[in-house]
Amino acid sequence: MTGIQDKVIAITGASSGIGEAAALLLAGRGAKVVLGARRLERLEPLVERITKAGGEAIATRMDVRRREDVAGLVRLACEHHGRLDVLISNAGSLAVSPLDDLRVDDWEELVDTNIKGVLYGIAAALPVFRKQGFGHFINTASTAAHRIVPGQAIYAGTKFAVRAISEGLRQEAGATLRVTVISPGMTRTGFMEHVKDPELRARMEIAIPPDAIARAMAFAIEQPPDVDVGEVIVRPTAQG
Ligand code: NDP
Secondary structure, eight states: OOSSTTOEEEEESTTSHHHHHHHHHHHHTTOEEEEEESOHHHHHHHHHHHHHTTOEEEEEEOOTTSHHHHHHHHHHHHHHHSOOOEEEEOOOOOOOOOGGGOOHHHHHHHIIIIIIHHHHHHHHHHHHHHHHTOEEEEEEOOGGGTSOOTTOHHHHHHHHHHHHHHHHHHHHHOSSEEEEEEEEOSBOSGGGGGOOOHHHHHHGGGOBOTHHHHHHHHHHHHSOTTOOOOEEEEOOTTOO
């Protein structure tokens, strides 16, 4: 199947920011979106908004740190629509956590959400994609996966891991499955709330809207099946 129309697309972290923008954009272009996040109270109005606009969306409360929850999201898509075309593993956590502070809880949260969340997505969708003979993984990394800045060693480490795992997956995926990494730069989302440092906040003034990242996801999805967009970096023009 080429294009976006009628594709079944599951999105983690769809309750705000980039995931929410992707849900709106892709549903607006005819995809059947299956949305997951912990805050069901934000997913439900989003489903309503998409449905009122003539689109198709369902949602479930899930935590990507729990393997069975991620499996549940994929199962929901398959049971409701009979297949899954794309899994967007987008949920992510940011903590500015200088190593000297030894905030080991932050480290664990970042690893559990950003790395294990993506791995659980692979564990859930890979057997489905193999059985179908088609499927597309889209994993959200970051420009932090390309350039490390002080205070973000662990966050950057998790995003390097997302890129490494995605490339390994791509190599093992064979001729029928597609794997895309989307690496956003500074983007205006709920992420900003995690940044307390006034200097860093001021630098984030240049952030771009989440729709800019959603458009890159759409670009990867709409390519013909034999075209795999490997990685897209989308950052503010002014980001160094
Ligand atoms: P938001 O904070 O707006 O969105 C994060 C999303 O992830 C929310 O929907 C949140 O939902 C979900 N999420 C977080 N933890 C979990 C969890 N344990 N289980 C399920 N869902 C979870 O930020 P963004 O939209 O910016 O973030 C999306 C992705 O983009 C992340 O992977 C992030 O690393 C990446 N990114 C963002 C950048 C930016 O500047 N904004 C830059 C580079 C990368 P809920 O809380 O309801 O569970």
